[in-house]
Amino acid sequence: MDGKKLEYKGWAALKEIEKLTEKADEVQETILKAILMQNGETEYLSKHMKGSTDVEKFKLHVPVITYKDVCNYIQRIANGESSSLVTGRRVTEMLCSSGTSAGEPKLMPSIAExxxxxxxxxxxxxxxxxxxxxxxxxxxxxxxxxxxxxxxxxxxxxxxxxxxxxxxxxxxxxxxxxxxxxxxxxxxxxxxxxxxxxxxxxxxxxxxxxxxxxxxxxxxxxxxxxxxxxxxxxxxxxxxxxxxxxxxxxxxxxxxxxxxxxxxxxxxxxxxxxxxxxxxxxxxxxxxxxxxxxxxxxxxxxxxxxxxxxxxxxxxxxxxxxxxxxxxxxxxxxxxxxxxxxxxxxxxxxxxxx
Structure with missing residues (x-):
């Protein structure tokens, strides 16, 4: 993320909100492309997309999932396997959910960004x-x-x-x-x-x-x-x-x-x-x-x-x-x-x- 955005205050912050929401579809498409470029070579995405970073192919082949579908990948990282199972960046910590929604805490890999x-x-x-x-x-x-x-x-x-x-x-x-x-x-x-x-x-x-x-x-x-x-x-x-x-x-x-x-x-x-x-x-x-x-x-x-x-x-x-x-x-x-x-x-x- 652009470090300048971390300093937004006052009107600069409000203008950024307007900028992000007036063309939200374009913003989301850009973010999705960046996600695919960053994580395209992970084991999880490669399984579904065979190395492609095409947005339409992602929408067609990568399923909507629940936590249990990726729990095994997360546990493998927690046990010491490479972060590249699910992310192109190094996992720096595991976040524990509060359990207020489903009542059962989960682990989520997190990167520095x-x-x-x-x-x-x-x-x-x-x-x-x-x-x-x-x-x-x-x-x-x-x-x-x-x-x-x-x-x-x-x-x-x-x-x-x-x-x-x-x-x-x-x-x-x-x-x-x-x-x-x-x-x-x-x-x-x-x-x-x-x-x-x-x-x-x-x-x-x-x-x-x-x-x-x-x-x-x-x-x-x-x-x-x-x-x-x-x-x-x-x-x-x-x-x-x-x-x-x-x-x-x-x-x-x-x-x-x-x-x-x-x-x-x-x-x-x-x-x-x-x-x-x-x-x-x-x-x-x-x-x-x-x-x-x-x-x-x-x-x-x-x-x-x-x-x-x-x-x-x-x-x-x-x-x-x-x-x-x-x-x-x-x-x-x-x-x-x-x-x-x-x-x-x-x-x-x-x-x-x-």
Missing amino acids: DLDRRTFVYNLIMPIMNQYVPGLDEGKAMFLYFIKAEMSTPCGLPARTVLTSYYKSKHFKCRTRDAFNDFTSPDQAILCKDSNQSMYCQLLSGLVHRLQVLRLGAVFASAFLRAISFLERNWGRLCNDIRSGVLDPTITDPECRSCMSMVLASPNPCLADEIEDICSHTSWKGILCQLWPRAKYIEAVVTGSMAQYIPALEYYSEGKLPLVCTMYASSECYFGVNLKPLCDPCRRGLHPPA
Whole structure:
């Protein structure tokens, strides 16, 4: 991928979307040709196309498949055979699906260029959102992100979730400063392997910056609700930290302690009292708007198996915060961005029409 596309922001990103969609058939044909040229000599394509890279021959001879049709190829690569079984590029890692759709995790081979493509899609999101919710560069985002434990395949390839792959990559860790993506969570807290310590530090950071937060969220609705439950159990400890300016001793991760020492720069008893007063209410209906009064929406996946969490999110926001899905993605690949992010998440339409 052209490295320049990874830098698209603002109007440049919107113009790129228009360029890609106004002649989508030509774009897709060009991409398919490039895929065939890159992967034409793989064992899988050679079996069907006998060395040809012709698009029409591909459409005629290469079948639509399910995961089980290529599972054997993937397992062979995981065991140490050549990447050329399915790709003309070197496989750098195996991505583990979340299992939220089919309920059973799968392995997907990934190449280095895949991180470029994911970053490109991420860079399209905020220019779209800013059309509907202006001023998002004037505050922070309390997005709760987590990594998961990774494994290794028999041949030593890392096997991890797509999000863990991204957060551990230089694309995330070495990203340029962007006012539209100013997170309350320090990177060290996001990258903490202990999910409880990570959650604690990220929520603490979000509370310290509560009056600067313009949007809330997590990747999945279930993760955001876990955070609310965690807050219900631990708000007293969090308030103590803010009041004293000292991090709870149960947080032992060195990187977390280091970054949180900057978040808790000094004691703030007034802020602690405000949060304590809100959290001590008998009912937590609308708690999100009380703790983060400038928040304009909640961003999370709330479709498919996540739709069951919509009533709970609406309860905690008292129905005042729109639920926003910004993109369409899976562990296998990222499909596209939502051009109408404030519409009902369960509605969908393709542009250009399929």
